[in-house]
Amino acid sequence: MAKSKSEQKMTYEEALAELEALAKKIEDPNTEIGKISDYIQKTSELVKYCRDLLRGQEEEIAKLNEQ
Amino acid sequence: MKANSGRRVLGLSLASRLLPENMAVDICIDDFYRAKVQYYDYICMRRSIKKFKMERADSITLHELLMRVKRVVEDNVSGYYWIKAEISEIKNHPTGHCYLELCDKAGDDSPVNAKVQAMIWSNAYRLIKPYFETSTGYQLGKGMHILVKGQVQYSPIYGISIVITDIDPSFTVGEAELQRQKTIKRLRDEGMMEMNSTIPIPTLPRRLAIVSSDSAAGYLDFMKHLHENSYGFRFQTTLFNSPMQGATAPKGIIESLDKIAYLQDQFDIVVIIRGGGSVQDLSCFDDYELCANIAQFPLPVITGIGHEQDFHIADMVAHTNLKTPTAAAGFLLDIFVREDMQISFLSRRLLLSLQRRMADEYAKVESISSKTISLATTRIKEEHHRLDIMQQRITMNNPYRLLERGFTIITRNDKRVTDIANLKQGDDIQVLMNEGAIECEVKNVVKHEMYGKE
Numbered sequence: 001m002a003k004s005k006s007e008q009k010m011t012y013e014e015a016l017a018e019l020e021a022l023a024k025k026i027e028d029p030n031t032e033i034g035k036i037s038d039y040i041q042k043t044s045e046l047v048k049y050c051r052d053l054l055r056g057q058e059e060e061i062a063k064l065n066e067q
Numbered sequence: 068m069k070a071n072s073g074r075r076v077l078g079l080s081l082a083s084r085l086l087p088e089n090m091a092v093d094i095c096i097d098d099f100y101r102a103k104v105q106y107y108d109y110i111c112m113r114r115s116i117k118k119f120k121m122e123r124a125d126s127i128t129l130h131e132l133l134m135r136v137k138r139v140v141e142d143n144v145s146g147y148y149w150i151k152a153e154i155s156e157i158k159n160h161p162t163g164h165c166y167l168e169l170c171d172k173a174g175d176d177s178p179v180n181a182k183v184q185a186m187i188w189s190n191a192y193r194l195i196k197p198y199f200e201t202s203t204g205y206q207l208g209k210g211m212h213i214l215v216k217g218q219v220q221y222s223p224i225y226g227i228s229i230v231i232t233d234i235d236p237s238f239t240v241g242e243a244e245l246q247r248q249k250t251i252k253r254l255r256d257e258g259m260m261e262m263n264s265t266i267p268i269p270t271l272p273r274r275l276a277i278v279s280s281d282s283a284a285g286y287l288d289f290m291k292h293l294h295e296n297s298y299g300f301r302f303q304t305t306l307f308n309s310p311m312q313g314a315t316a317p318k319g320i321i322e323s324l325d326k327i328a329y330l331q332d333q334f335d336i337v338v339i340i341r342g343g344g345s346v347q348d349l350s351c352f353d354d355y356e357l358c359a360n361i362a363q364f365p366l367p368v369i370t371g372i373g374h375e376q377d378f379h380i381a382d383m384v385a386h387t388n389l390k391t392p393t394a395a396a397g398f399l400l401d402i403f404v405r406e407d408m409q410i411s412f413l414s415r416r417l418l419l420s421l422q423r424r425m426a427d428e429y430a431k432v433e434s435i436s437s438k439t440i441s442l443a444t445t446r447i448k449e450e451h452h453r454l455d456i457m458q459q460r461i462t463m464n465n466p467y468r469l470l471e472r473g474f475t476i477i478t479r480n481d482k483r484v485t486d487i488a489n490l491k492q493g494d495d496i497q498v499l500m501n502e503g504a505i506e507c508e509v510k511n512v513v514k515h516e517m518y519g520k521e
């Protein structure tokens with residue numbers, strides 16, 4: 001719960017930066033293999049979070065356009 | 068002749084006897100008068116005795132004498148005459164008769180050169196009076212020029228008089244008009260006709276000096292129309308009470324104008340108001356002095372005098388003349404209505420240009436907004452794309468995907484082994500495969516020089 005809360009507060013840029021960091025960790029051969037699946041899980045959550053943010057923005061823009 | 072010459076002789080002899088050469092002058096005159104008085108007494112006594120003797124035989128009574136005068140007069144000036152004259156006195160007797168004194172002058176300012184008593188008997192006066200008044204609009208009065216039909220009569224008791232049987236009203240109207248034309252010409256010659264009209268009326272004449280009578284119906288009409296206007300315009304009115312008819316009116320109005328002139332900074336305009344009345348009532352507005360005062364007044368003067376058909380010299384010299392008091396109020400209101408319309412027009416113009424400007428600005432904003440929206444949309448698409456790439460990158464680098472495709476990963480102590488040099492015989496390693504792992508021990512390490520270097 002604490003995690004999702006912090007995600008909610010996260011801005012798109014922060015989420016993107018985190019994604020980038022995770023991607024690098026996944027790419028890194030020194031990363032413990034056992035943590036990879038966690039990271040993968042986290043990246044897909046972050047991607048979803050980012051896409052949700054973008055969709056929210058899209059809806060806002062569509063509303064403004066109607067006005 | 069005899070008596071005269073006698074007096075002269077006696078006078079000379081008296082003088083020669085009583086005035087010795089060396090006598091002082093005052094004593095001389097005194098003695099001379101005394102002697103003269105004595106002489107007259109003597110002469111008069113002698114003359115009266117002689118006259119009495121002479122005239123006693125053919126004397127007549129005063130009545131007889133005046134009856135002779137009457138005959139002479141009535142024989143020589145018999146019948147009716149049309150006579151032009153000025154009324155110098157007029158009295159209406161309770162019995163219904165009218166007694167007048169008529170006079171004549173060579174010119175307006177000349178002395179009287181003829182004067183006579185006249186009368187209109189009640190039976191004639193009953194008809195003449197109303198006819199004259201309705202025809203001229205004037206009442207018979209002092210100073211009026213009239214043309215009368217009359218007969219000369221002589222009474223031994225009352226002397227010469229004229230019995231009037233008719234009056235021609237058209238003559239009086241003509242005389243009044245003539246007088247009016249004279250006044251107009253004089254004002255025109257003196258350059259006063261246009262004088263007041265050259266003063267501009269202030270844009271909003273709100274402070275009005277009113278010359279009128281507080282009891283006059285015209286004044287009340289004016290005030291009602293002005294103050295109860297449906298637009299809600301407010302005026303500041305100050306009444307200068309003046310007599311508005313008759314002989315005292317010009318003087319009274321001039322006095323009011325003088326008062327206003329003294330306070331001229333406090334007023335925008337002067338309004339002279341008088342409701343309708345008889346021609347005679349309103350004739351004061353043809354007075355030269357009054358008109359000259361109006362013409363030269365330092366503020367614009369507007370007039371609302373009488374009814375529709377009345378037009379006076381005061382109207383001609385005023386800045387603006389209106390036919391009635393109500394019309395005068397209407398004129399002032401119209402000035403405000405015009406200004407009000409002008410303001411409305413300007414404000415409408417202002418509003419329109421504002422609206423146009425707003426529309427322009429709105430269009431600008433609209434275009435910027437649509438641009439920003441398209442920019443934002445593009446940006447979001449880019450971000451989606453970035454996320455797609457990110458996802459792809461993660462997927463590609465996900466080691467488990469390699470296992471799915473039949474590759475294995477060698478790990479030691481949970482760390483990937485990527486270099487063969489890090490392994491030696493007897494090491495415990497794990498081989499990660501799809502859906503599982505194999506625990507192994509390295510039997511032998513074969514270094515393959517060419518492996519993976521194509």
